[in-house]
Amino acid sequence: MNSADLGRRVGVPSTALFTDQYELTMVQAALKAGTAGRHSVFEAFTRRLPEGRRYGVVAGTGRVLDAVENFHFDDEMLGFLRDRAIVDGPTLDYLADYRFGGDIWGYPEGEVYFPGSPILRVEGSFAECVLLETAILSILNHDSAIAAAASRMSAAAGGRRLIEMGARRTHELSAVASARAAYIGGFDTTSDLAAGFRYNIPTVGxxxxxxxxxxxxxxxxxxxxxxxxxxxxxxxxxxxxxxxxxxxxxxxxxxxxxxxxxxxxxxxxxxxxxxxxxxxxxxxxxxxxxxxxxxxxxxxxxxxxxVDAYGVGTQLVTGSGHPTCSMVYKLVARAGSGDPADELRPVAKKSMGAKSSKGGRKWAARRLDEEGVAEAEVIGTGPVPAELAGRQLLVELVRGGEVVAREPLDAARERHVAARAGLPLSAMQLSRGEAVIPTEYV
Known part of the structure; x- marks a missing residue:
């Protein structure tokens, strides 16, 4: 039985209220305005890496897939929303029937990423996509931060064994997620039995x-x-x-x-x-x-x-000084009407300073030098150059609301080893520095 099967066997409760209220009020207003059904593309990305970090690590994708599958509003939740007058009747009717029916593409779990990397791309109607924002960001920001810290510790350990033992230093549920992310990032075992039970991670103690x-x-x-x-x-x-x-x-x-x-x-x-x-x-x-x-x-x-092994707790589960990756979830393209055949139009936030974003549905590829080492993260919205066609990073995760890319946790762990090995050697330096490769937009 693989880790994904274990996650389903344990059972994941509805994730529908793991969200911010404004997701629901936006849906209400969009339903009233007739724009809720417009085909939309959202992307999760980070504008910059945490200070001093040279690469990021994608973690939490498997948990995102669980969250999307289990995002539905039961009678008790709908009663709560009704009693608090958070949304109106038509919106409650929409939420009662909600199931995500769109498509999701993303960097596979364990892959590395850089500023601007479209780590997750979510497509569907505006209403069904916007409701997922908080749950997706909550998972990716936490798990990727832990995995990045774990990866740096793994590189520093130089092959010596690493034991995750931070359960007593964080929330009991985040402890399980932290152990999972740490395993992806290079830790060998965990002291947390819930993580061992749910994700089949080796346990010690x-x-x-x-x-x-x-x-x-x-x-x-x-x-x-x-x-x-x-x-x-x-x-x-x-x-x-x-x-x-x-x-x-x-x-x-x-x-x-x-x-x-x-x-x-x-x-x-x-x-x-x-x-x-x-x-x-x-x-x-x-x-x-x-x-x-x-x-x-x-x-x-x-x-x-x-020393033969290191046991790490507090610094690991708090991201070793960077407990979040500052990922955002932005609308980058949308149709001009509810017609499924309507052409997508790029949209982007144009505010002053560092919070602007780039519109359009994006692809991403990693360009290698003559020795097969990564030299740039290339991101574009038009045709993929022929020389990069085989180096594309996004993979299909959900098609028509159905998860199509579940994998054992060990696959993500092995992928991270390969991805990190493909970076320039300076990626392993612990001294502060910029991203180890540049991001180029074409």
């Missing part, structure tokens, strides 16, 4: 300091854990004295001890001392796991340390 403090001695605690979980378990060794704890751990579990975890102190220094001690005790195969408020910079600083 052994004990906290409380377990050691519960027992009369550290030796008793280690003995209890090894007796229960086996010699391959991970013992937490920094409750009291690290050196004494490591000695006790190996005495009890023997050289087969799976790992020790260090959660405090100068991690670089302590890791070196623990590795030396483990080796002297014959536990040469015992791994070292470090935790304690890590981010990509702390992980990079431990590159020379004998």
């Amino acid at each position: 052994t004990s906290a300091h409380a377990f050691t403090l519960l027992h009369d001695s550290e030796r008793d605690a280690f003995r209890a854990q090894v007796d229960s979980l086996g010699r391959g378990t991970t013992l937490l060794v920094d409750t009291y004295d690290v050196a004494e704890a490591v000695r006790t751990a190996v005495e009890i579990a023997g050289p087969e001890l799976g790992a020790v975890r260090i959660d405090s102190g100068d991690l670089l220094l302590v890791a070196h001392r623990v590795r030396q001690q483990l080796d002297e005790l014959g536990a040469t195969g015992t791994k070292i796991v470090v935790t304690s408020d890590l981010d990509e910079y702390a992980i990079a600083s431990l590159a020379a340390a004998p």
Whole structure:
């Protein structure tokens, strides 16, 4: 059973009220004006990357597809809207029958993106598309921010294992979404069982300091854990004295001890001392796991340390300083009438400053240099140049209201590895900089 099947098996409640009120009042006004049925094209994109970031990571697409499928108004919701007089009777009738019946194209999950990239394109009537705005942005902004932080941490880890353990540092539902996004971005496991259950992400976990403090001695605690979980378990060794704890751990579990975890102190220094001690005790195969408020910079600083795995919580689930991607959802084209055959007309916001946008239904392609490395994100509204035809980025996700592109979560994870590998090496630098490739409009 793949991750998409698991998501459907758990069941997703209606997402219709995960929206802003003005989406519904716009529909009411458009219905009255006779413009609600005009064929429209909306695009989700970001005008800029978060400060200092060199690429973005698309995550949340699978959750968007779930949200679109489950966007419907039940009797209780309609009663709420009626009792609050949020919309009028004709609009309630429209919402009662609402199901998205349009088309959605987008960058596949796990792909990288840049300023202006049309990450998601939603087509249908104005009314059916505009209702999805808040739900789509909520998911993409959150999940892509977490995935971008995870990707940077994965690059800094240099192949060492990464454990997502931020559930206690965020909302219980965002913790599940964060674990999913982190897995796409390169994390290997999660401590969150709900994420493991819903998305089939590998889960890990052994004990906290409380377990050691519960027992009369550290030796008793280690003995209890090894007796229960086996010699391959991970013992937490920094409750009291690290050196004494490591000695006790190996005495009890023997050289087969799976790992020790260090959660405090100068991690670089302590890791070196623990590795030396483990080796002297014959536990040469015992791994070292470090935790304690890590981010990509702390992980990079431990590159020379004998560390085998990193556990990351707070900084990961808050996007390591950038908890949103600032994506927007804009109308870029619409018909002049409700006639399905009417030609689409480009439209765009023309306000002063950085909030202007470019009209027209867009395609996107990534141009490569002679060595096969990305050199530009090319975006256009006209014919796709022949040399870019095979490099187009948008894929069909929903056709006529039906999801056509569900995939296992591992597919998105593998896609991200390939996409990141196709970027210039400077993309992996943690120093602040501009987007690693330019965006070109043609």
